[in-house]
Amino acid sequence: MAYLELKNIYKTYGQGDNTTEVLSNINLTIEEGEFVAIVGFTGSGKTTLVNLINGLLEPTKGEVLFKGEPVVGTSHERGVIFQNYSLLPWLTVGQNVYMAVKEAFPKKSKSELQAIVAEYVDMVNLTPAINKRPKELSGGMRQRVSVARALAMKPEMIIMDEPLGALDALTRGNLQDEILRIWGKDKRTALLITNDVDEGIYMADRIIPLRPGPRATLGPEFKIDIERPRDKTALNDNPNFKKTRNTIIEYLMDIGNERKSEAKKEYVLPEVAPKSFVW
Amino acid sequence: MKQSITLGNVTRFIGLAGFIETLKNVFAGKLDKDDFKNFLRKVIMPLASVLLFFVVWYLGANKLHEIEANHLINKALVEQGPAEAEKLRACIASGDKSCQPNALPSPVQVWGAYQTLLADHYVISADKKAFIEKTAAINEKRIANGENPITYTGRPSFVDQIYTSIITVFAGFLLALFIAVPIGIVIGLSPTLRSSVNWLIQIFKPVSPVVWFLLVFMIVKTFTKNSSSDSAFIICFISVGLCSMWATLVNTAMGVSSVDKDYINVAKVLKLGPIQKVFKVILPSSLPLIFTGLRITLSVAWMVLIAIELLAQSPGLGLFVWEEFQNGANDSNSKIIAAMFVIGLIGFMLDRIMLTIQKMVSFNKND
DSSP states (O other), X not given: OOSEEEEEEEEEESOGGGOEEEEEEEEEEXXXXXXXXXXXXXXXXXXXXXXXHHTSSOOSEEEEEETTEEOOSXXXXXXXXXXXXXXXXXXXXXXXXXXXXXXXXXXXXXXXXHHHHHHHHHHTTOGGGTXXXXXXXXXXXXXXXXXXXXXXXXXXXXXXXXXXXXXXXXXXXHHHHHHHHHHXXXXXXXXXXXXXXXXXXHHOSEEEEEXXXXXXXXXXXXXXXXXXXXXXXXXXXXXXXXXXXXXXXHHHHHHHHHHHXXXXXXXXXXXXOOOOOOO | OOOOXXXXXXXXXXXXXXXXXXXXXXXXXXXXXHHHHHHIIIIIHHHHHHHHXXXXXXXXXXXXXXXXXXXXXXXXXXXXXXXXXXXXXXXXXHXXXXXXXXXXXXXXXXXXXXXXXXXXXXXXXXXXXXXXHHHHHHHHHHHHTTOOOOOOOSOOOXXXXXXXXXXXXXXXXXXXXXXXXXXXXXXXXXXXXXXXXXXXXXXXXXXXXXXXXXXXXXXXXXXXXXXXXXXHHHHHHHHHHHHHHHHHHHHHHHHHHTOOHHHHHHHHHTTXXXXXXXXXXXXXXXXXXXXXXXXXXXXXHHHHHHHHHHHHTOSSHHHHHHHHHHHOOTTHHHHHHHHHHHHHHXXXXXXXXXXXXXXXXXXXXXX
16 A cells, blocks of 8 residues: 555636636655655646645545545644745744644653754754744755754655755755755655756655646656765766756656647636735 | 843934934044935934924914904004003013913913923922822821722822823723724634624724714713713723724734735644634734734824813813813913923824834844
8 A cells, every 4th residue: 555645636726717727637656765756847736736745735636645544634744844934933943843843742741842842953953043033044044944843743754845946056955965864864755846857866766747737747757766875976977867867857848848839829817806805 | 132221222212313323423523425415314404394393383473473463453443542552562562461362372482381381280299299198197087987088189280181191092092902902813813704794894993083982971871870980081091992993903803814824834734723823823923913003003092082081071181272272361372282292292102112012023023
């Protein structure tokens, strides 16, 4: 039995004539302990897919099975690292993590919880900043807090929605290593959503391209047979890496071109107005 | 965050930071070309505008005084003959208070009235103190016998009036706070409730303070039928509260209903319970908007208070102004203008206090 299974998932937004089918016929299985990356263009429905898996959204059709059980709502077993950090700005780093830990382990005493917070904040090397507020931190530090918050709940599966998308290349590299180190430590199942093919190849066991929406579907998967731990600098000379990278990029470029040629037909844009707040 | 009270903090609090800072630079000799522009803008121009204000006021008041005086003299000429008119002209020119026409007071007169009010305050407080000393022994006996103690019932001084007004405005403000914030939260959380009470908010929000006063009067009158105490204060602060609470109510509801979707997602992923979600995510994130509402509420409360005190005959600055107007003494007009400045200054201070608190609770601050 697969650890996580998506069966014929369809997701549409809107009603009546204004429906947009974002995801169409998504099938995906992830085994326990696996690191899977889903690579796709911006706006291809990646975040929608991730929200279906973590339980923030429900599929219009099809089922999401987690350990054989259908996913209903969110769960502490699936930790989420959001794209835009989503830290609560009025809480300090420690308080942000503490809030999550307290919810995950309601029976533990305060000092035990504090110890967990300290451990995970230390793991992302933020102990000196534990009493700072998110506003005072750089983007990379904020994302590390977000990582610490998700991991401190000791989830069985980590779902990452473009966690490093907003970071600069150097910080990105560091955080990739940190996430891999943490994942390697107790081999949790991990799902990474990204728009960076290199990142996917460097981190994951399998890469699955998401063909761009509307009506996004998953493309054929690519297995990454590069031994861990992977070395970023050595990777550039690895023929295996080059080959995989080129195939995936070619595949994505092809869909991109396909999309462009399709895009010649004219779409009638819906008339959308911001939801007004009348008082 | 520990802050000592320094000159810098105080000036920043009252919004004079740029002024003092530039002035300090001038005296420290640190002025270069760019600073000169700054000096002009932040020191010279504000001072010039204050000066201009007083000059215009002074000249305007003199002109009005002249028109009124000529009118009086002409009237005397027609009714009582040239001799009396000449006498009146001499009297007005001599500055004798008994024959001055009733016109807009000049800055000098207002300053005089202000000092009179202060002097009056010292006389009254001395009086009060003496009264309390005199009645201390009697009151002790009365309390021992289970009777009501004798209290000072003389007329309140100007400073007492200010004090009463501030108490009333805070009572009204607290009432608004305790009504509007909880209701606002509940309304903000439930779209159903929001649309069902929307009409009520829309209709009652623009109602004038005068009408609120009358409404409260109708209700409170019934409740206090059997009580001998003066209900003016109660009516006054309830009206102020009801009239000013709408800004807070609307802002709270809006803040609560428009919490960032990311924070809601965090609450969902962490599986916070409904109460936890409200207190740990929704309320903190809407706090800045709630405080913006409270700040508006306090300004409105102060503005409305003066009118309502006047109507309710409840002691305070509003009643003071009205009584002076009815009084029509030589310096009544000056006292009214003096009160006007005091009202303005206190309103400004209240707003600054709220702004400081608002900055303290806002998590978006940049420092």
